[in-house]
Amino acid sequence: xxxxxxxIWELAESYLAGSMAADEKKxxxxxxxxxxxxxxxxxxxxxxxxxxTNSGKLHNFRNMIGEIHKDQSVKPARKLMNKIxxxxxxxxxxxxxxxxxxxxxxxxxxxxxxxxxxxNDSQYNKISREVEHIKTGLKNNxxxxxxxxxxxxxxxxxxxSQAKFTGTGFALTNDGYFVTxxxxxxxxxxxxxxxxxxxxxxxxxxxxxxxDKADIAIMKVDKKNFRFGKSDLPYTIAKSKALLGARIFTxxxxxxxxxxxxxxxxxxxxxxxxxxxxxxxxxxxxxxxxSPVVDAKGNIIGILTAVGSPGEANxxxxxxxxxxxxxxxxxxxxxxxxxxxxxxxWLGREQQIEKMEDYTFSVKVYKK
Amino acid sequence: MRNLxxxxxxxxxxxxxxxxxxxxxxNKVITDQQLLVALAMGDRKATSEIYKKNYPxxxxxxxxxxxxxxxCADIFQEALVVLFSKxxxxxxRLSCAVGTYLFAVSKHFWFKKMQKSSRDPSFxxxxxxxxxxxxxxVESDLNAHYEREEHFELLNSAxxxxxxxxxxxxxxFYHQDKSMQEISAAFGYTNAxxxxxxxxxxxxxxxxxxxxxxxx
Numbered sequence: 001x002x003x004x005x006x007x008i009w010e011l012a013e014s015y016l017a018g019s020m021a022a023d024e025k026k027x028x029x030x031x032x033x034x035x036x037x038x039x040x041x042x043x044x045x046x047x048x049x050x051x052x053t054n055s056g057k058l059h060n061f062r063n064m065i066g067e068i069h070k071d072q073s074v075k076p077a078r079k080l081m082n083k084i085x086x087x088x089x090x091x092x093x094x095x096x097x098x099x100x101x102x103x104x105x106x107x108x109x110x111x112x113x114x115x116x117x118x119x120n121d122s123q124y125n126k127i128s129r130e131v132e133h134i135k136t137g138l139k140n141n142x143x144x145x146x147x148x149x150x151x152x153x154x155x156x157x158x159x160x161s162q163a164k165f166t167g168t169g170f171a172l173t174n175d176g177y178f179v180t181x182x183x184x185x186x187x188x189x190x191x192x193x194x195x196x197x198x199x200x201x202x203x204x205x206x207x208x209x210x211x212d213k214a215d216i217a218i219m220k221v222d223k224k225n226f227r228f229g230k231s232d233l234p235y236t237i238a239k240s241k242a243l244l245g246a247r248i249f250t251x252x253x254x255x256x257x258x259x260x261x262x263x264x265x266x267x268x269x270x271x272x273x274x275x276x277x278x279x280x281x282x283x284x285x286x287x288x289x290x291s292p293v294v295d296a297k298g299n300i301i302g303i304l305t306a307v308g309s310p311g312e313a314n315x316x317x318x319x320x321x322x323x324x325x326x327x328x329x330x331x332x333x334x335x336x337x338x339x340x341x342x343x344x345x346w347l348g349r350e351q352q353i354e355k356m357e358d359y360t361f362s363v364k365v366y367k368k
Numbered sequence: 369m370r371n372l373x374x375x376x377x378x379x380x381x382x383x384x385x386x387x388x389x390x391x392x393x394x395n396k397v398i399t400d401q402q403l404l405v406a407l408a409m410g411d412r413k414a415t416s417e418i419y420k421k422n423y424p425x426x427x428x429x430x431x432x433x434x435x436x437x438x439x440c441a442d443i444f445q446e447a448l449v450v451l452f453s454k455x456x457x458x459x460x461r462l463s464c465a466v467g468t469y470l471f472a473v474s475k476h477f478w479f480k481k482m483q484k485s486s487r488d489p490s491f492x493x494x495x496x497x498x499x500x501x502x503x504x505x506v507e508s509d510l511n512a513h514y515e516r517e518e519h520f521e522l523l524n525s526a527x528x529x530x531x532x533x534x535x536x537x538x539x540x541f542y543h544q545d546k547s548m549q550e551i552s553a554a555f556g557y558t559n560a561x562x563x564x565x566x567x568x569x570x571x572x573x574x575x576x577x578x579x580x581x582x583x584x
Contacts, residue, residue: 009568009571048578049571052542052574053542055520055524055542055543056541057410058449060410060545061410065445065448066445068416069419072416072420
């Protein structure tokens with residue numbers, strides 16, 4: 001039933017695998033007992049099969065561990081990168097101390113550096129505060145002026161309507177008396193007179209006294225504690241008549257801008273031999289009426305009043321002697337007028353004009 | 369006696385809540401044994417696990433002793449082969465942890481390599497490696513290993529002498545785990561039965577050569 005010679009390998013294989021049926025096993029063992037040659041060959045076959053199988057297994061195993069080695073020698077690098085190494089508890093205290101030291105050091109550094117930064121900052125603040133101070137100073141000034149205006153009168157600061165007539169005036173005293181030409185004010189029935197100083201601020205004025213013949217009006221700014229400028233008048237007002245040929249200049253407001261003009265006294269008498277007047281060679285325009293005529297040393301010698309007919313080029317000014325006459329007639333003014341000092345005499349023209357700016361102004365007359 | 373606890377030990381539960389050193393060791397031995405069974409069957413995952421766990425220690429030691437990275441791989445793999453071969457025996461029993469065993473075997477191989485490369489006759493295995501070898505009882509395993517290696521070497525040279533169709537056929541079947549169907553297709557046999565007959569013929573030839581070589 002079994003071709004034993006041809007299938008001795010088959011027998012050995014199934015014997016090794018343990019897949020032999022019970023009767024086959026029995027047959028095989030009987031054969032092995034009876035046939036010693038067969039038994040020897042069979043054992044040789046089994047041995048060889050075992051060896052070959054084991055050698056194959058080992059071969060595969062070697063291959064496998066070779067592959068595993070390759071896999072794992074690649075892995076560790078990746079593993080190392082992701083690995084977070086925990087700090088051993090042994091070093092916790094040391095680390096805490098180091099961290100504290102670092103914290104203290106960095107805070108000290110921070111605090112020692114930031115004050116200097118702050119210093120710079122405060123310097124910047126100072127600068128800006130100074131600027132702000134100036135600003136607020138300006139604001140305060142304007143606020144003061146505003147409040148002054150409000151307390152001075154209940155009238156609007158800027159007159160609502162356009163001025164009918166304008167002229168120029170100059171301060172007689174620092175506390176509000178000023179001089180202008182009577183004809184500027186006396187245009188029919190005037191409603192109100194305002195002065196506008198070179199800062200553009202308006203003040204209401206009231207008539208104090210006037211000389212119709214000499215064409216002089218003394219007025220007063222209708223405001224308590226009013227001052228034209230910070231200091232007393234820089235100029236003096238001449239009590240005697242100036243000499244012929246004296247160099248003179250004037251500052252006036254023919255329009256809203258201050259205008260300077262200069263000339264000389266061309267005649268000690270005025271229009272038609274009026275000895276209260278001067279004849280001046282001085283360009284003048286309408287609106288300059290009431291302007292002070294100042295000599296080179298800062299004495300006001302006259303008040304501009306009129307220009308001659310076209311082509312004549314003469315300008316006429318009222319002598320300040322007429323002004324003094326008027327002052328004498330009004331004791332209230334005479335009492336106030338104390339001024340004697342001239343601070344313009346040694347100054348150059350520019351400085352003279354600059355000093356006078358606060359004390360000369362536009363006079364605006366409004367009508368109903 | 370308070371051995372009641374570990375007699376009832378359930379590694380899944382108790383070990384987790386009560387990390388008792390004794391229980392942990394027990395646990396380790398159990399898992400080692402499981403790993404070794406898997407290793408004997410050529411399970412890749414288990415082998416990889418053992419490799420990963422134990423290679424760094426052996427590598428560190430060999431490099432410290434003056435070896436190269438290639439030496440480490442060769443020696444550790446050889447040690448793994450020893451373990452694998454030993455695990456083939458169903459009744460095998462490891463007297464120590466897998467790591468200790470592999471380390472001892474690796475040390476032995478390292479010293480052997482040193483001895484081979486060293487011209488100094490005074491360099492002795494006994495001085496250095498044998499203490500561990502004796503302790504872990506790997507000596508007999510190593511002897512068996514060398515014997516086996518010799519045997520397989522002989523078999524391989526016999527296989528080289530069987531001539532061409534047979535050599536490839538036997539290698540394909542035993543080394544590459546190819547089925548008879550695959551082999552018949554690859555070698556041009558009409559069916560698996562013919563291939564099988566051819567395989568037996570080849571085995572006959574191999575047997576003749578191999579036993580002749582052994583007799584010499």
